[in-house]
Amino acid sequence: KKGKYLYKLLFLILLSTFALPALGQNNGKISGLVVDADFGEPLVGVNVIIQNTLLGAATSLDGKFTILQLPPGNYTLEVSMIGYAKQIIEGVSVKSNETTHVEVILKPELLETEEVVVVAKAVMNTEASLLSKRQKSIEVSDAISSEQFEKTGSSNAADAVKQIVGATVVNGKDVFVRGLGDKYTSTNLNGAQIPSADPYKRSGSIDIIPSNLIDNIQVVKSFTPDKPGDFSGGAVNVKTKDFPDRLDISFSSSAKYNSQVTFNDNGLGYYGSHTDWLGFDDGTRALPPEIGSDTWTANVGAGQRDDHLAQKIDEVTKSFNPQMTPFRSAAPINQSYALSIGNQYELFGKQVGLIGSLTYKNQHSGYIEGQLNRWDRGVADPGKTQLDTNFAMSDTRSVSEVVLGGLFKASMNFDQANTVSFNFLYNRNAESTARFVNGKYPYDIDASWNYQARTLLY
Template sequence: MAAFFFSGYVAVANAQLANSQGARVAGRIIDGQTGAGLTDAGVQITGTTMGTMSSLDGRYVIGRVPAGTLSITVRRLGYAPKTITGIEIRDGQAVEQNISLQSATVQLTSQVVSASAERGTINEALNRQRTSASIVNAITADQITRSTDSDAAQAVRRVSGVTVQDGKYVFVRGLGERYTTASLNGARIPSPEPEKKVVPLDLFPSALLQSITTSKSFTPDQAGDFSGAQVNIKTREFPAHGMVTYNTTVGFNSLATGKTIVAAPTIGREWLAVAGSERLLPASIRSAGNFSGSNQTQMNQAVNAFRNVWTPVQSNAAPNLSTALSMGGQQKLFGRSIGYIASGSYANTQEIKTDERRSLAVPDGKGSTKEFNRFSGSSSNRSVLLGGLLNVSTLFGTGTRIELNNTYNRTADNEAKLLEGQLDEFLFAARRSALGFIERTVRANQLRIEHAIGSRQQLDVSVTSSGVSRVEPDRSEIEYVREQNPLTGATLPYALFSYNPEGARRTFGDLRETNTSVSTDYRLGFGDAGNESVLKFGGAFRFTDRTAINTSYSILGYGLSRSARQDQ
């Protein structure tokens, strides 16, 4: 019914216009030298307020013109105005009047206009790609804020040729994560992974990002260990005017939210990305070292000192939540304009996987493979991400800019997994449970100086201190099996796989890495202003200190009775 009403209204309006429009004057406004149509030329019936602007290809139409003799005046910037007189109009007649304009030189007084370069916009990204000497793709804050991406790993998926594995590791053009390096504001980020030289990008909240640039080819100003791609994360800079922004996002999934899932037990502070002292390695076990010389009683006491949490619990899946607050602008301080931006973000999300399947592939004796030890089940991961940023900058004179960039991010993943399957080498069923809490942090403090020397030279100096940590307190893994009664052949209830070193295990890991880096870049432009070339050279120094400690305890129970080993 709404569509019918709209169509009827348009028909009536057009009928009324046809009966009262009078004469019309139409034509084209063209360049007198080239014959090209001129858009946005002002066309006016002289002595009246009737007029219009020429549109695409210079065409114009003026309707409801009264009968008589009239004149038309045309004006456009860069052209001499022109008036056509003696045009005779009869009622109801349509008159075509094409008008050519001649270009004219306009003398203007000199003006100086200054503005900050666009930062974090799509135009900036396109210009960077257009002028880069290497293959570069970028995604900016304009695009990130319009999406539902909560961290850099989700945002970088929108770059062509980039895929993300496990929600955190970047693959560029099919190359593994070991071939991709990551930097923050141009300085290399340490790796928080114990066995990989890789930076998980889920550590960086999207609310703190200005752009993500991916370089897919090597240039001499990049680190010497470049092998596949370089991902540079640029944090936000202060706005030109004072601003305060706040946003909150809540996500629901009809297939998961409110449903019963397997989840890791909590101690109450996981929502702050804090492990809590309860998860730390007990002092009595730490002091025992490798238990050399310990008797059975002392070992039993050590086992009982572990937190008695081994298996997942049933819980209801909660909705995802993220929120961010930013404020920035410019303020006078000690007679100098200081630009600043402070931002904080928080995200609490849950990832649920159902019908997971795992198995080993072994030869089947026929030139192919078959499944071995097949397991299936489900898992969940509750992830919390806290991020903070404080950047300030100021100008000294007209050619020197000093920036101080500070970033701190903290994330925690509380994981639970429950799988059931078959141990083919023992011919009985098994159930595996795993619980893990991983706490990661990344910190970066950077002093950056940009100094322009005349109009064609620039010197950039950057000093950066950064650090990461990865703490995995009290990871537990346990396996129960259903053996057969040797006398009756009946299948027995689930019991601890006590004679397997991997039947019950607790793991504690602590990794910390710090970086100190200094870099300088000097650029010299030469050649014509319209076809300028740039000579660039510089140097970089980076010092890294890395410490990793990983301790695992396997618990065997050869002497335990079956009732003691049985799953409660």
């Protein structure tokens, strides 16, 4: 049932990104970015007017603007702001149902006027603005923007974080800051902490967030009073885009080969549920209904004298899943898939942005005929120099991991200073382990006996 919610969410995203923009009929739009020529920082409140018309827009806090509902044709833009030289851009072509992107660089112009104080929230969306933010910040931090993603070809947030100094990605999804473990690192999406699907880990996985939906990633390495009380080693914040410039659909897939277990018939496996490939159990591993929800203890001694109790014990015993040992099985090739969609449109005269993604991974790892050994000197004879064997085992282990993730964000821009966003993140991680240990255990049993242990873990 849980998997069905993701399919409904995907249908909603597809409906929003394809159907709703059709309300704009065959008109096009112009969007762009206005920055300062000297510092490369976005300019707020720049007037962008289509010459000889009343159509236009003003840049937002991040220096971006969008002029909607334009009939196809060629236009001339007039870009102006107090303190900067006016700029005229001719021959801006608008096509039906397409977005024309324009980047404008304004040069400062000397102008004497009264003091003007502008209060605005800094938005980090370019390498220049991120660098400026770091220079003025009182905290030790580092960041990377979407401009850098395009240069390096990072496919998701985990790949992008690898480029930040002091940040390390373990197992392709867990972030360590300055070498500290994941229990000292918190991961956030747009300022809200990402929950971990693993109860033994604090930081959530960020490999389910595609890079084409990300605006920037910031890693904070020192504590300041504005940070949460549980801040310890570091914090990673992934900031996603609010309003994509145009309809953006991306699909990627990958396959990997593990030389230890892929297509190796000496690997291990067991019969799980029919929905293991989706990351959840369909009830196969649940306690049998004969036991119920309460703890049930079998009185074997009394059952020897009570035929009815003996029959009950026999029924309960046989109701359990008979799968108690792994069998030899070859692991398939590792595979992953990611689909992301982003678009913006006009609703009730307001700019609305939608982004969404679905991520699926099925990975297999392990080892075959490894060694699990232990020796010690013992405590009975402190002067003893020879080590005694506690155990010497042959160890085979196969692990199957399924990751299922979904992301959805809806944003509405009410005016230059107010944008409301809704974020939804779904993260499911399931791990199935089969293990077989075989060898000698002279520490606890006779050295001539053979010791075996089998493990099925989900």
